[in-house]
Amino acid sequence: MASPAFADVPRSFFQEKILLGMTPREYLRSLVTPGNALVAVILCVGLPLMVYRFAAGLGATTNLSQTAPWGIWIGFDMMTGIVLAAGGFTLATTVHLFGLHDFHPIVRPALLTAFLGYVMAIVGLIADLGRPWNMVYVFVRHGTPSALFEIAWCVVLYSSVLFLEFLLPTFEWLGLKRFRSVLLKIMLPLTILSVVFSSMHQSALGSLFIMAPGKLHPLWYTPWIFIFFFISAVMAGISMVIVEASLSHKAFMSRIHHHFDLAKLQYGLARGGAIVFFAYFFLKLQGVIDMHAWGYLWSGWGAWFAVEMLGFVLLPAILYAVGARNMNVKLVRLGGALGVIGIALNRLNVSVIAFNWNLPSAQRYVPSWMEVAVSLTLVVLGVTLFRFCVNRMPIMSEHPDYAGSEY
């Protein structure tokens, strides 16, 4: 794809594909931006911390204890990272299974977000496991009564499927036509598997908490929590796609060759979001009644529950509805941002904040600075990898050689 002006300058494959056609010196110079400087600082702190965690152990780096064995590496990196990756299966279902092809231009960014979200969640999980090398036992021992067994298998299978889906733009980028055509033949089964595995995984993360009725606050606990996890994953998927598409549409404008009406797609997503958020709001209230937990609504925990339900479920629902009605894309995007924050808050509430709620405050878990730094590093790493891929691969636009492709 050399532009005619440079056609006579021979460039290596590495230069062409990795350095965006620049010489190493030019490429390094192009990297010097304020944003990249901030990224570099965070990575310079965070990556050594991850090495330190494996060298010195969990006790030296985290505030985890026997009473609080799960911290933000689970509550944020795993629970939130996975639910925010739900945009991948939500959109893949919408486009490839339900056939709403209008949303086609935003499927690949959503799948890439999902893949990187899973990769980062897995890195966070490995950091959180006391003996990560024991993970192999999941494959050789059949611990079927364990909720974690289901989760482990879902993570492995779904991230493999995401990896294969991610290979498609990779092959297009590297010009591996034959591999691409082979992969293309299994894309439909892959899409179906991705929906199966990810919906199983999203709900299985909720099933973990069925076993903790005494530990999780009754306003959040319900035996139906796995259903709430699944529905809120769809909500997070819709919201995340709205937010992520707005941001990357702005940031990677130059990468978008075929312009499409993003706002129109977002009204469509917002309409769906309004319906799901609204239904979820009532289901959550049903959960409170079912647990006979309404007495707690007038406590401090009740106020916090109300913040989550009114500010981050009902309000986004209203913003989506009014935004879609009046074609006000700002309201829709605000709703998306609140929706993303709201679902992240829900996962943190369930797994960290309202977990062990009846312990005396001295025994309650507060993350150490190193835990926060590692979590931040993983987010920054994910965003950096996203930028790396989008700047090189046909993510925001179709590859000209494969225009009109279904996947």
Place this chain on the structure above:
Amino acid sequence: MLTHDFLSMYPAKQAEYALAISYMLAFIGWWRFVNGGKRAEAELRLEHAEPAKATAAAAAAEQPWFSIPANVWLHPGHTWARAAEDGTVAVGLDDFAHKLVGPVEKVALPKPGAPVGQGVPAVVLASSGKSVPMLSPVDGVVSEVNEELVSDPTLLSNPYVQGWLFKVRPARLRANERQLLGGERARVFLDEAAAALAAKVSPELGHVLQDGGSPVSGIAQELEPEKWDALARSFFLTEEA
């Protein structure tokens, strides 16, 4: 230890049913709210922005613009197929295609013995320096081509009889038939094509309707002298990628 109220079953169930019913009632209003507003109005305007569609459909109901005999099957790319008793299938282009493209200068047909595939371009119509491919309606091997048509393309003015293009020994006619439109479905298909064409070009075609006339041959060239081939391709499903 737990301070929340353990009520008896009945008040809790009452509250659950009350919530479920109020949810369903609220959902009706919510659904109407979400699906209303400016966006819905804009979509409605878009639907009404095609006045010629309704007019054309009404006109088509009284006197169809485009004719179709009873014994042919139409392909969505505006070619037809007609099975003969000797086991071959004759292929041609329909009245709509003929009237859309009008008198052509040259018709390029496949050679006898050449394979053709359903939905694969098989024929090229050329006129005033532009050409438009058309799709074969069936799979098979060409057994005979209409040589008279090649030497005299005006035969296309009788598209279902003298204007046949080629004959095919079909490979899997039964499977191909499922993709073809016969009888009433073919009639509806042509009416819809007429409506779509009228909607596409309503200002120019409006007076034709008011006059009570039917479209003349060569509509595409009349309407878009520069890009008539693109217009035709959009109806023949042979748009360039």
